[in-house]
Amino acid sequence: MKKRAEHQEPFVRMTKRASITPGKAWVIRGIALLGAIVTGALLLLILGHNPFGIYGEMVRGAFGGTMYIKETVRTAVPLLISAIGIAFAFKMKFWNIGAEGQILIGGIAASAVAIHYDAQFAAWAAESGSFLPRILMLVLMFLAAIVAGGLYGVVPAVFKSKWGTNETLFTLMLNYIALQYVKYLAYQPAWKMAGTSFPKVRMFDPIAVLPKVMGIHIGWIIALVLVVVAHFYLTRTKHGYEIAVVGESTNTARYAGINVSKVYLRTMFISGALCGLAGYLVVSGADGTLTEGTAGGVGFTAITVAWLSKMNPITMLIVAVFIAALDRGAGFQSSTGVPESCAEVLVGIILFFMLGCEFFINYKLVFRGRKEAAA
């Protein structure tokens, strides 16, 4: 009844790598990117397009000229900041997938300040001729956004530490509440664009719009500063250390005398506040108004960014720009004849390869007849 296995080595098997040098890991990522490009090219060929032409267009769409670069950066900024926010929570193994909602709430709070006071502040500025009203306006919006986003992040943390609720579902649901609230606001007379029946929040007065530096709203500077600050916060401070311990084991955290609930609340406030800040930069920087598309999936894409970067803010900077470039490049595509769905499939293929190659960074394949070399 027993079957005897024939005497031969398996053709291929996988073994977990003990460790891998960063250089080798990057080579694997490079190969993956190449693989994605080739696969995408084959797909385009089958569909009867010229892959070189289309890839060229994509690169041009993302980086081919100042205007395009600006667009790419504008897309990358909220993505990067939300990804950093998400990383704070994820490092603590608190699965905050509510960045989308926190972005919107931040945007709503900033917009509320703008909608209610921009006229007064504009009048005051015109009267006094000073910069003070504008600075005050922008700072108030900023504070409103981070406090609102932060509190929106704290809510699931309170429930988790008090009653042990699952934060994944909780934060997901909060996204929909925030989105519906934006829709509701678009109907409010105080918020609505004048002279149209279309439910749309009006544009802010220019006083509530962020100034530009080198042609892009100053959010990009904030994002760069945040990358550095977040990096230090996570790796060098006591708070960052507490996040790491809580994330690995709440039991060890209690043993170490860490107040786990406090760390949950504090870190989720920061996480939500950063997402709220991203929302502020979108409404006040990029769009000049609040729309249903203010978050536009950024809160979800940011999860990919955070994950691909292994929660390292500096890597996030690169990944966020890369994904923003893909997004812009694909968008440019759809405006030049290739169907948008095709462009999205290309983005999907690239992301698939990039995520998939993490497998080869953690494991290696050993083929028959070859010794396992030192990893």
Add this chain to the structure above:
Amino acid sequence: MEQTQYAVAMQGITKTFGKTVANNNVSLSLRKGEILALLGENGSGKTTLMNMLSGIYFPDSGEIRIHGEPVTIRSPKEAFDLGIGMIHQHFKLVDVLTAAENIVLGLPGGIELDRKTAAARISEISGKYGFDLDPNKKIYNMAVSEKQTVEIIKVLYRGADILILDEPTAVLTPQESKKLFDVLRAMKADGKSIIIITHKLHEVLDVSDRVAILRKGEYICTIETKEATQQSLTEAMVGRSISLEIERPEVENKTEMLKVENLTCINAEGVQAVKHATFTAYGGEILGVAGVAGSGQKELCEAIAGLHHATEGSILYKTGDGFENVVGCKVEEIFKKGISLAFVPEDRLGMGLVGSLDMVDNMLIRSYKDHKGIFVDRKTPKKVCEDLIESLEIVTPGTSTPVRRLSGGNVQKVLLGREIHYNPKVLMVAYPVRGLDINSSFKIYDLLNEQKKKGVAVIFVGEDLDVLMEISDRIMVICGGEVSGIVDPRECTKEDVGLLMVKTGREKEAEA
């Protein structure tokens, strides 16, 4: 099929992980119908060697013969097809399923398999070898020993005639181990061939027919158990002669360091886990704590450490010239009072340390708050780590290796080393040598004795009565959460302690 006396013959097996050579040219043979003990220090490659038999790993080179035939084992399934079944150190069961469901899981037909036939076969196997198992109990309701039984039956159900058990007794009480050995003997009588890994020499001498010894990945020898002694096995394993005597130095001037009075704790299930416990720990002595597993030791330790809520009673620490009650205080509050308590919990990587962090960050667990300002200081703990590596002979690639990568003995040295470093007044250790090899165990005993000599009150929660009898100055026995007696090991026998472990104080009074 060629006739042979060997169920398993491994020839010249080599297996490397990166730069680590886990097995170097190892040969091992298992006779049909024998119990072979596989002995070696932590990290000597025992688990790796067995994993190659059970299809988890594939050897870099070497030959494996099963019942005389050369074979290739590419997966656990192929191992099963060859009649090889392994019970791993970490159980692989589905918590929400019953024992019976876990046993048939993965077989053709799966859970849907005819439950009646399955149940009948399970009780047949249980009856045959003397297992004690309710097939309809869910795994999450099971004690560790029951889970282990499920794993063993699972393997037998699949028709294994070669069984491998990786440190099965590390998680069992002495009574449970005895039961397991009876089962193993019954299997042997039935013609099964068994390999058992254990660090406990008396178990090796008790249950095995032959002993194979590994040292640092190399095969040393195979000895007939009849001809072996604890001393000879230790020497073969360690490579030099070491003393198997545990010291019990005498210390003068014992002072009260910790007084626990009438302490009562309720566990997660709402049951009284510790009931009106009263005892005193003195500086300069080792107070052994004995008891059947799950008698409230965990809750008692955690209550003393401020990790478990006490519903009644007091825990008084000596501070300066008075005593301070810490019941109701959180860990951080106890720290703030300047009480220097060290605690080596049972769950080393789940509570005492963070497995994925490096040694420096694990040192920080006790000290990161000491540094002023918002930043953590990693320089001081790094220095401490380097000192510890040197003084405790910790084997690690460096201070920045995640502690999870270290072997069991070294993990424990990191933990105990950290706790001792902050000059505790009370040192509480729970099962400090569980899973450790002889050499590491003795290192730990030495460290505890050193602390005792420095005037620290050491509380040693243990499971091995032989060790407790030798090292403790007094033994406190707990049974069902109650202190059933505090005895002097110099004036009583192991049996006396054993009796106290199953009798509550009240029963004893009633008897008297």
